Amino acid sequence: MKISHSYIKWNKQLRWVGGFVFLGILLFILFCMNVCIGTVSISIKDIGAILLRQQNNEMFYNIVWKIRFPRAIAAMVLGGGLALSGYLLQTFFHNPIAGPFVLGISSGAKLVVAVVMIVLVKQAVEINSWTLIVAAFIGAMLAMGLVLLMSGRIRNMSRLVISGIMIGYICSAITEFLVAFAEEDDIVNLHSWSMGSFSGITWDNVKIITIVVGTTSILVFFMAKPMYAYQLGEGYAKNMGVNIVLFRILLVLFSSVLSACVTAFAGPISFVGIAVPQLVKVVLYSSKPILMIPASILGGAVFCLACDLLARTLLAPTELSISAVTAVFGAPVVIAVMLKRKG
Amino acid sequence: MKKIYFQTKKMTIGYQNIPIIRDIEIAIKRGEIFTLIGPNGAGKTTMIKSIVGQLKLLDGTIYLNKESMEELSGKELAKKMAVVLTDQVKTELFTCEDMVATGRYPYTGRFGILTKKDLQYVEEAMECVHVSELKDRDFREISDGQKQRVMLARAICQKPEILILDEPTSYLDIRYKLDFMSALQQMTRKENITVILSLHELDLAERISDKIMCVRGEYVERVGTPEEIFQKDYIRSLYGIEKGSFDEEQGRLELPKITGDPKVFVLAGGGKGASVYRALQRKGIPFATGILQENDVDYPVSKALAQKVISQKSFTRISEETYLKAKQQIDQCEKVYCAIQEFGELNMENYKLMEYAKELGKLVE
Numbered sequence: 001m002k003i004s005h006s007y008i009k010w011n012k013q014l015r016w017v018g019g020f021v022f023l024g025i026l027l028f029i030l031f032c033m034n035v036c037i038g039t040v041s042i043s044i045k046d047i048g049a050i051l052l053r054q055q056n057n058e059m060f061y062n063i064v065w066k067i068r069f070p071r072a073i074a075a076m077v078l079g080g081g082l083a084l085s086g087y088l089l090q091t092f093f094h095n096p097i098a099g100p101f102v103l104g105i106s107s108g109a110k111l112v113v114a115v116v117m118i119v120l121v122k123q124a125v126e127i128n129s130w131t132l133i134v135a136a137f138i139g140a141m142l143a144m145g146l147v148l149l150m151s152g153r154i155r156n157m158s159r160l161v162i163s164g165i166m167i168g169y170i171c172s173a174i175t176e177f178l179v180a181f182a183e184e185d186d187i188v189n190l191h192s193w194s195m196g197s198f199s200g201i202t203w204d205n206v207k208i209i210t211i212v213v214g215t216t217s218i219l220v221f222f223m224a225k226p227m228y229a230y231q232l233g234e235g236y237a238k239n240m241g242v243n244i245v246l247f248r249i250l251l252v253l254f255s256s257v258l259s260a261c262v263t264a265f266a267g268p269i270s271f272v273g274i275a276v277p278q279l280v281k282v283v284l285y286s287s288k289p290i291l292m293i294p295a296s297i298l299g300g301a302v303f304c305l306a307c308d309l310l311a312r313t314l315l316a317p318t319e320l321s322i323s324a325v326t327a328v329f330g331a332p333v334v335i336a337v338m339l340k341r342k343g
Numbered sequence: 344m345k346k347i348y349f350q351t352k353k354m355t356i357g358y359q360n361i362p363i364i365r366d367i368e369i370a371i372k373r374g375e376i377f378t379l380i381g382p383n384g385a386g387k388t389t390m391i392k393s394i395v396g397q398l399k400l401l402d403g404t405i406y407l408n409k410e411s412m413e414e415l416s417g418k419e420l421a422k423k424m425a426v427v428l429t430d431q432v433k434t435e436l437f438t439c440e441d442m443v444a445t446g447r448y449p450y451t452g453r454f455g456i457l458t459k460k461d462l463q464y465v466e467e468a469m470e471c472v473h474v475s476e477l478k479d480r481d482f483r484e485i486s487d488g489q490k491q492r493v494m495l496a497r498a499i500c501q502k503p504e505i506l507i508l509d510e511p512t513s514y515l516d517i518r519y520k521l522d523f524m525s526a527l528q529q530m531t532r533k534e535n536i537t538v539i540l541s542l543h544e545l546d547l548a549e550r551i552s553d554k555i556m557c558v559r560g561e562y563v564e565r566v567g568t569p570e571e572i573f574q575k576d577y578i579r580s581l582y583g584i585e586k587g588s589f590d591e592e593q594g595r596l597e598l599p600k601i602t603g604d605p606k607v608f609v610l611a612g613g614g615k616g617a618s619v620y621r622a623l624q625r626k627g628i629p630f631a632t633g634i635l636q637e638n639d640v641d642y643p644v645s646k647a648l649a650q651k652v653i654s655q656k657s658f659t660r661i662s663e664e665t666y667l668k669a670k671q672q673i674d675q676c677e678k679v680y681c682a683i684q685e686f687g688e689l690n691m692e693n694y695k696l697m698e699y700a701k702e703l704g705k706l707v708e
Contacts, residue, residue: 008479094433096435222453224454224455225448225451225453225454225455228445228448228455229445229448231434231435231437232432232434232442232445233430233431233432233433234397235392235395235397235426235428235430236426236428236430236432236445238395238396238397238417239395239396239397239420239421239424239425239426240417240421240445240448240449241416241417241418241419241420241421241448241449242417243417281435281436285436286436287434287435287436287437288441290454290455
């Protein structure tokens with residue numbers, strides 16, 4: 001009995017370590033692939049040379065350093081943020097099918113960003129990254145507020161999700177109208193953004209994304225302990241000394257910041273928030289937040305790098321919207337989760 | 344004298360500013376077991392929720408060791424008070440050991456890493472309620488009764504000064520009910536833990552509690568020792584029992600008696616009558632019984648179930664008058680059962696009645 005118990009323990013820890021190593025290796029490989037593969041293929045060896053300016057090829061340098069690197073990093077960081085945002089919402093609602101996209105939060109952010117962009121472009125004001133984030137955050141919070149209001153009245157999670165999807169549709173529809181009616185040249189980009197895409201991301205964007213997602217992730221990591229307690233339900237969490245009101249506010253705030261940041265730069269991306277935490281849970285075979293938080297970030301990064309690679313290369317030179325790819329891989333996961341749940 | 348540990352003053356509880364029970368005054372000493380009883384929907388769970396701070400008090404204060412509970416921080420309170428609630432705990436990939444270990448939450452550091460000592464407490468707690476063998480099982484896959492025991496182990500390893508339990512025995516089978524109760528008693532004796540619990544099982548409440556509070560209506564109905572609470576017909580009125588009855592002395596409950604003219608006469612006494620009475624009740628046959636002395640163990644059951652009871656005052660010989668009454672009753676019945684195994688000086692009349700029934704051909708062998 002004693003031996004088998006310690007064996008099980010050891011086995012578990014091995015699985016955790018193995019899971020992280022696996023995700024780490026996958027992340028490294030995919031990052032390299034994202035930098036190398038594209039309309040112009042560049043070998044790993046050349047990458048080093050290009051970055052060190054040993055090869056005097058300005059075009060290659062631009063492709064690698066000014067386009068592919070920031071894009072890959074953005075996909076990584078935003079993917080991580082998105083998955084974490086989903087994990088926070090799942091914790092909040094005690095439900096595995098919650099996520100920023102299905103609850104309409106991404107679409108709310110998208111709508112406000114679109115409005116701000118159109119208004120500012122009309123007045124010829126330059127748009128900086130922070131403006132976008134703030135706009136997206138306001139949109140995310142508005143949608144989140146709406147969802148929370150409904151969740152007070154709708155106890156049934158599937159109905160809440162359906163309501164969230166409806167909010168998402170309404171926001172998306174309004175955004176479509178706005179984009180269609182805005183004729184300015186500058187808004188051409190808006191279209192591909194509103195469908196979800198990692199293209200056109202600059203180093204400046206990357207800096208801000210990393211600051212926002214990084215800081216939030218660290219703060220979230222410090223909430224791992226109350227999140228663990230919260231899994232037992234509010235009654236027990238309260239008895240363990242968790243300040244429930246503050247805790248819930250922080251969960252909502254952080255998940256909104258994360259999904260707002262993603263939406264501001266890459267548009268609404270579907271299913272990453274739901275699917276990735278579910279997948280890494282299977283990989284680690286644990287639901288401990290202290291493992292799930294870093295694993296979700298890693299997993300989201302891997303997932304988005306892979307999906308962006310496919311989005312860019314599958315029908316090259318045409319680029320697919322990232323959501324199309326994430327949906328193909330993410331939606332089946334959601335279906336699997338629903339099937340696994342009884343009732 | 345032990346000091347008062349838990350006290351409420353003018354506590355009013357309820358939901359959304361609508362009071363359910365007003366001005367509750369509780370005073371419990373260290374190491375005492377305090378039980379809430381009362382009918383469904385009377386506010387037992389509401390009271391428990393208010394005591395653990397899940398519901399805001401509408402008025403009044405709760406004191407733990409003279410300190411107002413409101414002034415304790417969440418963490419301080421968590422070290423003093425542990426709970427077992429009726430909430431369904433929906434977890435994923437939690438082993439039972441993980442679940443119990445969450446009881447150590449108030450003692451672990453920022454990231455909740457368990458030390459060797461924590462794990463030792465977890466193990467001890469699991470042994471205490473016999474769930475050690477469930478250690479590696481997934482919490483979702485065990486039975487409701489096992490879950491209740493795991494949650495108790497969880498509360499125990501929280502090392503509280505006071506333990507609050509909401510209907511902790513509802514899913515337990517008889518063995519574990521007794522185990523559970525004796526574990527509670529041990530904790531109160533050894534570690535001087537104060538316990539507040541709500542129970543549906545009146546027999547258990549009567550046996551384990553130092554004090555009982557009866558909850559019904561806008562004010563607390565009664566508070567007192569089990570002897571004070573379990574007085575004749577009180578439980579009947581507290582629960583509004585209309586069908587059947589509860590025997591306060593024995594903690595026994597009986598289904599309603601079958602009405603109508605007695606068809607069967609049961610010769611009883613010495614404890615064998617009760618099972619015959621119940622069998623007749625199940626079959627829906629009205630019956631009379633006798634001759635019972637009023638201190639006979641069959642007597643309270645006969646009072647609850649028999650249409651007619653022919654009895655004799657305790658410690659006295661059966662009188663001629665009583666004997667004739669019984670004989671008359673046998674004349675009116677179709678059948679006679681004899682549930683008496685031993686006859687002696689004091690129940691010779693019953694033996695005569697049996698012989699009489701045999702002569703009439705009414706005795707069922």
